[in-house]
Amino acid sequence: MTTSVVSPTERAWALLEQLSDPEIPVVTLRELGILREVREGAAGLEVVITPTYNGCPAMSQIEDDVKAVLAADGLQATVVTQLAPAWTTDWMSHAAREKLRAYGIAPPHACASEKPGSTNVVHFAARTTRSDAVPCxxxxxxxxxxxxxxxSTACKALYRCLQCMEPFDYFKPY
Incomplete structure:
Protein backbone atom coordinates (compact mmCIF):
# COMPACT_ATOMS: atom_id res chain seq x y z
CA MET A 1 0.00 0.00 0.00
CA THR A 2 1.43 3.36 -1.04
CA THR A 3 0.69 6.56 0.76
CA SER A 4 0.54 9.74 -1.25
CA VAL A 5 2.23 12.71 0.39
CA VAL A 6 0.93 16.04 -0.83
CA SER A 7 3.35 18.96 -0.62
CA PRO A 8 2.23 22.38 0.70
CA THR A 9 2.61 23.71 -2.85
CA GLU A 10 0.28 21.03 -4.25
CA ARG A 11 -2.22 21.65 -1.43
CA ALA A 12 -2.12 25.38 -2.14
CA TRP A 13 -2.73 24.89 -5.88
CA ALA A 14 -5.71 22.64 -5.13
CA LEU A 15 -7.20 25.20 -2.76
CA LEU A 16 -6.56 28.17 -5.05
CA GLU A 17 -8.26 26.47 -8.02
CA GLN A 18 -11.63 27.40 -6.50
CA LEU A 19 -10.98 31.17 -6.24
CA SER A 20 -12.96 33.24 -8.69
CA ASP A 21 -12.27 36.75 -9.86
CA PRO A 22 -14.08 39.25 -7.58
CA GLU A 23 -15.34 41.27 -10.56
CA ILE A 24 -16.22 38.32 -12.82
CA PRO A 25 -17.31 35.49 -10.52
CA VAL A 26 -17.80 32.90 -13.28
CA VAL A 27 -14.07 32.58 -14.00
CA THR A 28 -11.29 31.52 -11.68
CA LEU A 29 -8.07 33.40 -11.07
CA ARG A 30 -6.20 30.49 -12.64
CA GLU A 31 -8.38 30.51 -15.77
CA LEU A 32 -7.80 34.26 -16.17
CA GLY A 33 -4.05 33.83 -15.79
CA ILE A 34 -3.88 36.12 -12.74
CA LEU A 35 -2.69 33.28 -10.50
CA ARG A 36 0.81 32.72 -11.86
CA GLU A 37 2.78 30.53 -9.49
CA VAL A 38 2.86 28.86 -6.09
CA ARG A 39 6.38 28.24 -4.82
CA GLU A 40 8.43 27.57 -1.71
CA GLY A 41 10.37 30.74 -0.90
CA ALA A 42 12.99 31.47 1.73
CA ALA A 43 10.28 32.65 4.14
CA GLY A 44 7.77 29.91 3.30
CA LEU A 45 4.99 29.54 0.76
CA GLU A 46 4.63 32.30 -1.84
CA VAL A 47 1.70 32.82 -4.20
CA VAL A 48 2.47 34.95 -7.26
CA ILE A 49 -0.33 36.99 -8.82
CA THR A 50 -0.24 39.42 -11.75
CA PRO A 51 -2.93 42.09 -12.15
CA THR A 52 -4.81 42.40 -15.42
CA TYR A 53 -3.57 45.99 -15.46
CA ASN A 54 -1.43 48.08 -13.15
CA GLY A 55 -3.71 49.65 -10.56
CA CYS A 56 -6.49 47.05 -10.80
CA PRO A 57 -8.69 47.73 -7.75
CA ALA A 58 -9.51 44.03 -7.33
CA MET A 59 -5.93 43.08 -6.41
CA SER A 60 -6.29 43.74 -2.68
CA GLN A 61 -9.45 41.60 -2.62
CA ILE A 62 -7.67 38.86 -4.58
CA GLU A 63 -4.75 38.93 -2.11
CA ASP A 64 -7.18 38.70 0.84
CA ASP A 65 -9.06 35.81 -0.82
CA VAL A 66 -5.81 33.91 -1.48
CA LYS A 67 -4.66 34.27 2.13
CA ALA A 68 -8.10 33.38 3.53
CA VAL A 69 -8.60 30.18 1.51
CA LEU A 70 -5.11 28.97 2.40
CA ALA A 71 -5.43 29.92 6.09
CA ALA A 72 -8.74 28.03 6.32
CA ASP A 73 -6.75 24.89 5.49
CA GLY A 74 -3.86 25.73 7.83
CA LEU A 75 -1.47 27.12 5.21
CA GLN A 76 0.24 30.49 5.58
CA ALA A 77 1.54 32.26 2.48
CA THR A 78 2.96 35.53 1.31
CA VAL A 79 1.25 36.96 -1.75
CA VAL A 80 3.68 38.45 -4.26
CA THR A 81 2.32 40.83 -6.89
CA GLN A 82 4.47 40.48 -9.99
CA LEU A 83 4.13 43.20 -12.63
CA ALA A 84 6.62 41.84 -15.17
CA PRO A 85 5.98 40.27 -17.49
CA ALA A 86 2.77 42.25 -17.79
CA TRP A 87 -0.45 40.25 -17.83
CA THR A 88 -1.91 39.58 -21.25
CA THR A 89 -5.24 38.19 -22.35
CA ASP A 90 -3.17 35.48 -24.05
CA TRP A 91 -2.87 33.96 -20.54
CA MET A 92 -6.64 33.35 -20.39
CA SER A 93 -7.63 29.74 -20.81
CA HIS A 94 -10.08 28.61 -23.46
CA ALA A 95 -12.48 27.73 -20.62
CA ALA A 96 -12.30 31.32 -19.31
CA ARG A 97 -13.17 32.71 -22.75
CA GLU A 98 -16.17 30.41 -23.04
CA LYS A 99 -17.34 31.24 -19.51
CA LEU A 100 -17.08 34.97 -20.28
CA ARG A 101 -19.21 34.53 -23.41
CA ALA A 102 -21.84 32.52 -21.52
CA TYR A 103 -21.88 35.20 -18.80
CA GLY A 104 -22.58 37.93 -21.39
CA ILE A 105 -19.06 39.35 -21.78
CA ALA A 106 -17.48 39.10 -25.21
CA PRO A 107 -14.07 37.44 -24.78
CA PRO A 108 -10.99 39.19 -26.16
CA HIS A 109 -9.61 38.69 -29.62
CA ALA A 110 -6.04 37.48 -29.87
CA CYS A 111 -3.47 40.09 -28.91
CA ALA A 112 -1.55 41.91 -31.61
CA SER A 113 1.52 39.89 -30.62
CA GLU A 114 -0.27 36.69 -31.71
CA LYS A 115 -1.36 37.92 -35.13
CA PRO A 116 0.74 36.71 -38.07
CA GLY A 117 3.12 39.36 -39.36
CA SER A 118 2.73 41.50 -36.24
CA THR A 119 5.42 44.08 -35.67
CA ASN A 120 4.27 44.87 -32.10
CA VAL A 121 3.74 48.53 -33.01
CA VAL A 122 1.66 50.58 -30.57
CA HIS A 123 -1.56 51.81 -32.19
CA PHE A 124 -3.34 54.71 -30.52
CA ALA A 125 -6.52 54.47 -32.59
CA ALA A 126 -7.65 50.99 -33.49
CA ARG A 127 -8.80 50.31 -37.02
CA THR A 128 -11.82 48.07 -37.03
CA THR A 129 -12.40 45.62 -39.83
CA ARG A 130 -15.15 43.03 -40.09
CA SER A 131 -12.63 40.37 -39.00
CA ASP A 132 -12.01 42.45 -35.86
CA ALA A 133 -15.73 42.79 -35.15
CA VAL A 134 -16.72 41.94 -31.60
CA PRO A 135 -19.54 39.40 -31.79
CA CYS A 136 -22.50 39.90 -29.49
CA SER A 152 -17.84 48.41 -16.13
CA THR A 153 -14.12 48.03 -15.40
CA ALA A 154 -11.07 49.52 -17.10
CA CYS A 155 -10.18 46.17 -18.67
CA LYS A 156 -13.49 46.06 -20.57
CA ALA A 157 -15.10 48.24 -23.24
CA LEU A 158 -18.85 48.85 -23.56
CA TYR A 159 -20.45 47.69 -26.82
CA ARG A 160 -23.96 47.54 -28.23
CA CYS A 161 -25.31 44.97 -30.62
CA LEU A 162 -27.07 46.65 -33.53
CA GLN A 163 -29.01 43.44 -34.23
CA CYS A 164 -30.62 42.69 -30.83
CA MET A 165 -29.82 46.18 -29.41
CA GLU A 166 -28.41 44.72 -26.17
CA PRO A 167 -25.41 46.41 -24.52
CA PHE A 168 -22.52 44.18 -23.45
CA ASP A 169 -18.97 44.31 -22.14
CA TYR A 170 -16.00 43.28 -24.27
CA PHE A 171 -12.87 42.14 -22.43
CA LYS A 172 -10.18 44.16 -24.22
CA PRO A 173 -7.11 42.27 -25.48
CA TYR A 174 -3.82 43.29 -23.88
Missing amino acids: PQCGSANTTEISHFG
Whole structure:
Protein backbone atom coordinates (compact mmCIF):
# COMPACT_ATOMS: atom_id res chain seq x y z
CA MET A 1 0.00 0.00 0.00
CA THR A 2 1.43 3.36 -1.04
CA THR A 3 0.69 6.56 0.76
CA SER A 4 0.54 9.74 -1.25
CA VAL A 5 2.23 12.71 0.39
CA VAL A 6 0.93 16.04 -0.83
CA SER A 7 3.35 18.96 -0.62
CA PRO A 8 2.23 22.38 0.70
CA THR A 9 2.61 23.71 -2.85
CA GLU A 10 0.28 21.03 -4.25
CA ARG A 11 -2.22 21.65 -1.43
CA ALA A 12 -2.12 25.38 -2.14
CA TRP A 13 -2.73 24.89 -5.88
CA ALA A 14 -5.71 22.64 -5.13
CA LEU A 15 -7.20 25.20 -2.76
CA LEU A 16 -6.56 28.17 -5.05
CA GLU A 17 -8.26 26.47 -8.02
CA GLN A 18 -11.63 27.40 -6.50
CA LEU A 19 -10.98 31.17 -6.24
CA SER A 20 -12.96 33.24 -8.69
CA ASP A 21 -12.27 36.75 -9.86
CA PRO A 22 -14.08 39.25 -7.58
CA GLU A 23 -15.34 41.27 -10.56
CA ILE A 24 -16.22 38.32 -12.82
CA PRO A 25 -17.31 35.49 -10.52
CA VAL A 26 -17.80 32.90 -13.28
CA VAL A 27 -14.07 32.58 -14.00
CA THR A 28 -11.29 31.52 -11.68
CA LEU A 29 -8.07 33.40 -11.07
CA ARG A 30 -6.20 30.49 -12.64
CA GLU A 31 -8.38 30.51 -15.77
CA LEU A 32 -7.80 34.26 -16.17
CA GLY A 33 -4.05 33.83 -15.79
CA ILE A 34 -3.88 36.12 -12.74
CA LEU A 35 -2.69 33.28 -10.50
CA ARG A 36 0.81 32.72 -11.86
CA GLU A 37 2.78 30.53 -9.49
CA VAL A 38 2.86 28.86 -6.09
CA ARG A 39 6.38 28.24 -4.82
CA GLU A 40 8.43 27.57 -1.71
CA GLY A 41 10.37 30.74 -0.90
CA ALA A 42 12.99 31.47 1.73
CA ALA A 43 10.28 32.65 4.14
CA GLY A 44 7.77 29.91 3.30
CA LEU A 45 4.99 29.54 0.76
CA GLU A 46 4.63 32.30 -1.84
CA VAL A 47 1.70 32.82 -4.20
CA VAL A 48 2.47 34.95 -7.26
CA ILE A 49 -0.33 36.99 -8.82
CA THR A 50 -0.24 39.42 -11.75
CA PRO A 51 -2.93 42.09 -12.15
CA THR A 52 -4.81 42.40 -15.42
CA TYR A 53 -3.57 45.99 -15.46
CA ASN A 54 -1.43 48.08 -13.15
CA GLY A 55 -3.71 49.65 -10.56
CA CYS A 56 -6.49 47.05 -10.80
CA PRO A 57 -8.69 47.73 -7.75
CA ALA A 58 -9.51 44.03 -7.33
CA MET A 59 -5.93 43.08 -6.41
CA SER A 60 -6.29 43.74 -2.68
CA GLN A 61 -9.45 41.60 -2.62
CA ILE A 62 -7.67 38.86 -4.58
CA GLU A 63 -4.75 38.93 -2.11
CA ASP A 64 -7.18 38.70 0.84
CA ASP A 65 -9.06 35.81 -0.82
CA VAL A 66 -5.81 33.91 -1.48
CA LYS A 67 -4.66 34.27 2.13
CA ALA A 68 -8.10 33.38 3.53
CA VAL A 69 -8.60 30.18 1.51
CA LEU A 70 -5.11 28.97 2.40
CA ALA A 71 -5.43 29.92 6.09
CA ALA A 72 -8.74 28.03 6.32
CA ASP A 73 -6.75 24.89 5.49
CA GLY A 74 -3.86 25.73 7.83
CA LEU A 75 -1.47 27.12 5.21
CA GLN A 76 0.24 30.49 5.58
CA ALA A 77 1.54 32.26 2.48
CA THR A 78 2.96 35.53 1.31
CA VAL A 79 1.25 36.96 -1.75
CA VAL A 80 3.68 38.45 -4.26
CA THR A 81 2.32 40.83 -6.89
CA GLN A 82 4.47 40.48 -9.99
CA LEU A 83 4.13 43.20 -12.63
CA ALA A 84 6.62 41.84 -15.17
CA PRO A 85 5.98 40.27 -17.49
CA ALA A 86 2.77 42.25 -17.79
CA TRP A 87 -0.45 40.25 -17.83
CA THR A 88 -1.91 39.58 -21.25
CA THR A 89 -5.24 38.19 -22.35
CA ASP A 90 -3.17 35.48 -24.05
CA TRP A 91 -2.87 33.96 -20.54
CA MET A 92 -6.64 33.35 -20.39
CA SER A 93 -7.63 29.74 -20.81
CA HIS A 94 -10.08 28.61 -23.46
CA ALA A 95 -12.48 27.73 -20.62
CA ALA A 96 -12.30 31.32 -19.31
CA ARG A 97 -13.17 32.71 -22.75
CA GLU A 98 -16.17 30.41 -23.04
CA LYS A 99 -17.34 31.24 -19.51
CA LEU A 100 -17.08 34.97 -20.28
CA ARG A 101 -19.21 34.53 -23.41
CA ALA A 102 -21.84 32.52 -21.52
CA TYR A 103 -21.88 35.20 -18.80
CA GLY A 104 -22.58 37.93 -21.39
CA ILE A 105 -19.06 39.35 -21.78
CA ALA A 106 -17.48 39.10 -25.21
CA PRO A 107 -14.07 37.44 -24.78
CA PRO A 108 -10.99 39.19 -26.16
CA HIS A 109 -9.61 38.69 -29.62
CA ALA A 110 -6.04 37.48 -29.87
CA CYS A 111 -3.47 40.09 -28.91
CA ALA A 112 -1.55 41.91 -31.61
CA SER A 113 1.52 39.89 -30.62
CA GLU A 114 -0.27 36.69 -31.71
CA LYS A 115 -1.36 37.92 -35.13
CA PRO A 116 0.74 36.71 -38.07
CA GLY A 117 3.12 39.36 -39.36
CA SER A 118 2.73 41.50 -36.24
CA THR A 119 5.42 44.08 -35.67
CA ASN A 120 4.27 44.87 -32.10
CA VAL A 121 3.74 48.53 -33.01
CA VAL A 122 1.66 50.58 -30.57
CA HIS A 123 -1.56 51.81 -32.19
CA PHE A 124 -3.34 54.71 -30.52
CA ALA A 125 -6.52 54.47 -32.59
CA ALA A 126 -7.65 50.99 -33.49
CA ARG A 127 -8.80 50.31 -37.02
CA THR A 128 -11.82 48.07 -37.03
CA THR A 129 -12.40 45.62 -39.83
CA ARG A 130 -15.15 43.03 -40.09
CA SER A 131 -12.63 40.37 -39.00
CA ASP A 132 -12.01 42.45 -35.86
CA ALA A 133 -15.73 42.79 -35.15
CA VAL A 134 -16.72 41.94 -31.60
CA PRO A 135 -19.54 39.40 -31.79
CA CYS A 136 -22.50 39.90 -29.49
CA PRO A 137 -22.45 37.31 -26.68
CA GLN A 138 -26.28 37.36 -26.64
CA CYS A 139 -27.16 36.70 -30.29
CA GLY A 140 -23.79 36.17 -32.01
CA SER A 141 -24.19 39.04 -34.48
CA ALA A 142 -21.02 40.78 -35.68
CA ASN A 143 -23.05 43.94 -36.26
CA THR A 144 -21.83 45.67 -33.07
CA THR A 145 -20.40 49.04 -32.16
CA GLU A 146 -18.26 50.36 -29.34
CA ILE A 147 -20.17 52.80 -27.14
CA SER A 148 -17.35 53.56 -24.70
CA HIS A 149 -13.74 52.39 -24.62
CA PHE A 150 -14.16 51.86 -20.86
CA GLY A 151 -16.95 49.62 -19.59
CA SER A 152 -17.84 48.41 -16.13
CA THR A 153 -14.12 48.03 -15.40
CA ALA A 154 -11.07 49.52 -17.10
CA CYS A 155 -10.18 46.17 -18.67
CA LYS A 156 -13.49 46.06 -20.57
CA ALA A 157 -15.10 48.24 -23.24
CA LEU A 158 -18.85 48.85 -23.56
CA TYR A 159 -20.45 47.69 -26.82
CA ARG A 160 -23.96 47.54 -28.23
CA CYS A 161 -25.31 44.97 -30.62
CA LEU A 162 -27.07 46.65 -33.53
CA GLN A 163 -29.01 43.44 -34.23
CA CYS A 164 -30.62 42.69 -30.83
CA MET A 165 -29.82 46.18 -29.41
CA GLU A 166 -28.41 44.72 -26.17
CA PRO A 167 -25.41 46.41 -24.52
CA PHE A 168 -22.52 44.18 -23.45
CA ASP A 169 -18.97 44.31 -22.14
CA TYR A 170 -16.00 43.28 -24.27
CA PHE A 171 -12.87 42.14 -22.43
CA LYS A 172 -10.18 44.16 -24.22
CA PRO A 173 -7.11 42.27 -25.48
CA TYR A 174 -3.82 43.29 -23.88
